[in-house]
Amino acid sequence: MLGEANRDRVSERREATRREILDAAWALAREVGLAGITLRDIARRVGMQAPSLYTHFASKNAIYDAMFAQAWSTYEQVAERDLAELANEARAAVQQVSRTFFDFAVADLARYQLMNQRTVPGFEPSAESYAPAVRILERGVAVFGQLGLEDRADFDIWLALIGGLADQQHANDPGGDRFSRLLVRAVDMWADAVGLPPSASAARESRTARRAPRRAPR
Amino acid sequence: MLGEANRDRVSERREATRREILDAAWALAREVGLAGITLRDIARRVGMQAPSLYTHFASKNAIYDAMFAQAWSTYEQVAERDLAELANEARAAVQQVSRTFFDFAVADLARYQLMNQRTVPGFEPSAESYAPAVRILERGVAVFGQLGLEDRADFDIWLALIGGLADQQHANDPGGDRFSRLLVRAVDMWADAVGLPPSASAARESRTARRAPRRAPR
DNA sequence: CGCTTCGCCTAACATGATTAGGAGAATGCG
DNA sequence: CGCATTCTCCTAATCATGTTAGGCGAAGCG
Numbered sequence: 001m002l003g004e005a006n007r008d009r010v011s012e013r014r015e016a017t018r019r020e021i022l023d024a025a026w027a028l029a030r031e032v033g034l035a036g037i038t039l040r041d042i043a044r045r046v047g048m049q050a051p052s053l054y055t056h057f058a059s060k061n062a063i064y065d066a067m068f069a070q071a072w073s074t075y076e077q078v079a080e081r082d083l084a085e086l087a088n089e090a091r092a093a094v095q096q097v098s099r100t101f102f103d104f105a106v107a108d109l110a111r112y113q114l115m116n117q118r119t120v121p122g123f124e125p126s127a128e129s130y131a132p133a134v135r136i137l138e139r140g141v142a143v144f145g146q147l148g149l150e151d152r153a154d155f156d157i158w159l160a161l162i163g164g165l166a167d168q169q170h171a172n173d174p175g176g177d178r179f180s181r182l183l184v185r186a187v188d189m190w191a192d193a194v195g196l197p198p199s200a201s202a203a204r205e206s207r208t209a210r211r212a213p214r215r216a217p218r
Numbered sequence: 219m220l221g222e223a224n225r226d227r228v229s230e231r232r233e234a235t236r237r238e239i240l241d242a243a244w245a246l247a248r249e250v251g252l253a254g255i256t257l258r259d260i261a262r263r264v265g266m267q268a269p270s271l272y273t274h275f276a277s278k279n280a281i282y283d284a285m286f287a288q289a290w291s292t293y294e295q296v297a298e299r300d301l302a303e304l305a306n307e308a309r310a311a312v313q314q315v316s317r318t319f320f321d322f323a324v325a326d327l328a329r330y331q332l333m334n335q336r337t338v339p340g341f342e343p344s345a346e347s348y349a350p351a352v353r354i355l356e357r358g359v360a361v362f363g364q365l366g367l368e369d370r371a372d373f374d375i376w377l378a379l380i381g382g383l384a385d386q387q388h389a390n391d392p393g394g395d396r397f398s399r400l401l402v403r404a405v406d407m408w409a410d411a412v413g414l415p416p417s418a419s420a421a422r423e424s425r426t427a428r429r430a431p432r433r434a435p436r
Numbered sequence: 437c438g439c440t441t442c443g444c445c446t447a448a449c450a451t452g453a454t455t456a457g458g459a460g461a462a463t464g465c466g
Numbered sequence: 467c468g469c470a471t472t473c474t475c476c477t478a479a480t481c482a483t484g485t486t487a488g489g490c491g492a493a494g495c496g
Contacts, residue, residue, distance in 0.1 A: 464470090
């Protein structure tokens, strides 16, 4: 059996190879796109054979999952910092931060593309790897809710971002989960501010979700 | 050789099988997603063997291409009708139409998803199949340009739509083509209206594209 | 009636992910 | 130190893709 004392060093080494594989995968993805990476190519870049990757990851999907978890985590750090500023500063700062997010969401297409899990055929993200994205959205919706609606232009940017994220989330889980509800809520806020009649789906969702809280559970 | 007289009937029959194949492909896509369809499954549904599909389509990519051409064409008809109204009616109508487009772009995720070519691994759309989408955007940008900027809220919806489309276009052709320029122009209009400093990429693009037309060609 | 073309078939291939099973090195205990 | 165990990687093979090669029968044309 493996001794307790050396458990650390062993899993350290394991972690290192794991990271090495993920780095190789990202490097490859930057060259051939996320959908274009193959296990053989990743393995070759690390100096292994393809099946050996299964020592560290259960499947190719698991590799994608780890890659996205990494990326989302980084993204979350940036977003969190910007959102903190956003909550504490004046309109000018708000606009600047909005621009930052706008770049994330639309203008900086290359990065956005790398984050878009839909480029991966058949990939199904795990709840864990997607959690940071959900937190980002929750925080953003909360912050913009506090700011009031005179900052609607900024909110619309958020909407674009949320739309994009919710869209890709929906592609992976059409069942209508937490992410979809976030979107619907954002749509409602926006629609109220602009004076549009709610869309069919938004009206349906918001009716049950907010205005007519169904008879109390239990 | 095939006689001229029967060329019609022959190509009629050919067209019929082609449509049959495309219908089967769409039906399948609705069940298993665009990325999930396989040639063998399509063929089985039509009562053929997989290689026989190559009598009608040069590749699986060609099938996807035909599917999207069909879908975009339908989309264009709806969009064209709504845009025509948009140009001729009052603000209420504008708002209604905007809502329609908003449904297309974000709220009606299921349909939007079906239109999103990025769900297809490695798919590269042809210029022809994508042409309707380009026309829709051109028309939309033109219409919103005429309306002035007090309708900014509506324009932002368009931006979301454009962003989504340009995003997926960019994924397929990162070189920066006509679609990307359309996006940059839309971003510029929007940024001016809201009073944001132009983003780095927008400023770069718009400088060369509009304000400082480089020395005349030839 | 004979030739050509068309639409489909079967057989086979290339490349992808993945599984089975083993060999050799590293690790830990006596 | 020496032996058992565990880990990491390997080779070989399997299965599911899209795709190509070549043939066969029927329909159309002269």
